[in-house]
Amino acid sequence: MRDILKKVQINIPFHMLHEKHLSMILKERINPEIGFDCLALDHFKKEDFEKIADILAEAGLTVTMHAPFMDLRPGAIDPKIRQVSVDRLNQFFELIPCFRPVSVVCHASFDDRYYVGCREEWVENSIETWGQFLPLAEEMNTIITLENVYENNPHYLTVLLDSFKSPYIRFCFDTGHFNVFSEAGLKEWMDGLGPYLTQLHLHDNNGFADDHLPAGDGNFPFDELFKILDEQCIDPTITIEPHTEENLWRSLKNIKEMAIVQPQRR
Numbered sequence: 001m002r003d004i005l006k007k008v009q010i011n012i013p014f015h016m017l018h019e020k021h022l023s024m025i026l027k028e029r030i031n032p033e034i035g036f037d038c039l040a041l042d043h044f045k046k047e048d049f050e051k052i053a054d055i056l057a058e059a060g061l062t063v064t065m066h067a068p069f070m071d072l073r074p075g076a077i078d079p080k081i082r083q084v085s086v087d088r089l090n091q092f093f094e095l096i097p098c099f100r101p102v103s104v105v106c107h108a109s110f111d112d113r114y115y116v117g118c119r120e121e122w123v124e125n126s127i128e129t130w131g132q133f134l135p136l137a138e139e140m141n142t143i144i145t146l147e148n149v150y151e152n153n154p155h156y157l158t159v160l161l162d163s164f165k166s167p168y169i170r171f172c173f174d175t176g177h178f179n180v181f182s183e184a185g186l187k188e189w190m191d192g193l194g195p196y197l198t199q200l201h202l203h204d205n206n207g208f209a210d211d212h213l214p215a216g217d218g219n220f221p222f223d224e225l226f227k228i229l230d231e232q233c234i235d236p237t238i239t240i241e242p243h244t245e246e247n248l249w250r251s252l253k254n255i256k257e258m259a260i261v262q263p264q265r266r
Contacts, residue, residue: 004252007261009033009064009239011201014040018052026055031062033105033239038068041091046098053099063099064199064237067092069107069149075126077118086129093133096140103143103199103237105172106130108157111150119156127163137168145172145199153184154192161196171196176203176241179220180210186221190228197234202251203241212243216254226260 005028012021013035025032056063068088076082089106096104108126115122130144137144146169151157161171171193178189190197204218205211215222229236238261242248255261 004256004261005030007238008202008255009062009237010248011035011066011239011241013037014044014049014052018044018048022052022055025061026059029059029061031064032056033064033066034099034101035066036068036092036095037070038088041068041088049095049098056099063101064239065092065095065099065101065104067104067106069109072107072109074106074109074129075115075122077115077121077125082125082129086132089129089133093136096136096142100140101142103145103170103172104137105145105147105199105201105239107149108146108151108160109149110156110160112152112156113150123156123159123163126160130160130164130169134164134166134168138166142168143198144169146170147172147174147177147201148182148189149174149177150181152182154189158192158196161193170198172199172201173197173236174201174203175215175220175222175225176201176205176210176212176218179205179207179218186224187228190225190232194228194232194234197229197236199237199239201239201241202255212241212247214242214247214251214254215240215260216258217250222258222260 010030011033017032017034072085072088073081074085076085110122133144146157148157202215204213204215204220206218240251242251
């Protein structure tokens with residue numbers, strides 16, 4: 001599976017990387033997408049992050065990062081809730097000069113059912129929030145990619161990204177989230193957000209729950225997606241999001257058999 005591993009990122013929480021899996025990451029030459037939650041940001045010290053970052057850099061591995069998202073509302077209507085969200089995100093973005101990732105994945109956190117009657121205000125607040133982090137992203141040559149979760153169509157993510165003129169804020173398309181939560185078709189998403197698409201999160205489900213199955217074990221239309229990407233000449237960074245080590249190796253096996261990660265990618 002090493003030919004596939006060279007072309008993808010593998011999501012792994014920081015605490016698991018630090019406490020258990022660093023040796024495997026180095027041995028298998030896995031390019032990590034390091035996930036940071038509130039516990040990791042509050043528990044570990046700066047030197048813990050620096051040590052891991054130095055080891056990964058010395059090994060020549062490509063790093064991407066995933067921001068904390070639980071309970072965060074970057075576009076919150078309540079300014080105090082939004083400020084708490086910004087404060088937590090600041091903790092995360094302060095690690096960018098340490099890891100110098102290719103990209104950082106953040107949840108835009110729009111939910112059409114939640115922001116009833118204040119969707120435009122959500123867009124305005126989101127522009128203000130993400131705009132605060134753009135100067136650092138540009139300085140570090142790191143792309144902020146906003147990921148779909150509960151969005152049932154691409155409209156407000158498109159409006160948000162249309163508001164920025166910087167190439168350092170883009171879109172991460174999550175296949176599993178789309179399969180569960182979207183009411184719009186794949187073509188509508190790619191027509192609206194394809195020009196911003198720089199990263200993919202690959203996992204699968206059967207359309208009922210966000211199960212994080214290996215790609216190919218559910219019913220997401222991977223062949224259709226990669227056909228559209230090829231037609232639009234989109235070559236995104238690909239991240240596999242397994243929730244177990246067993247699912248990691250099965251994901252790689254399935255991807256190889258489906259031949260959806262081509263040699264030209266990455």
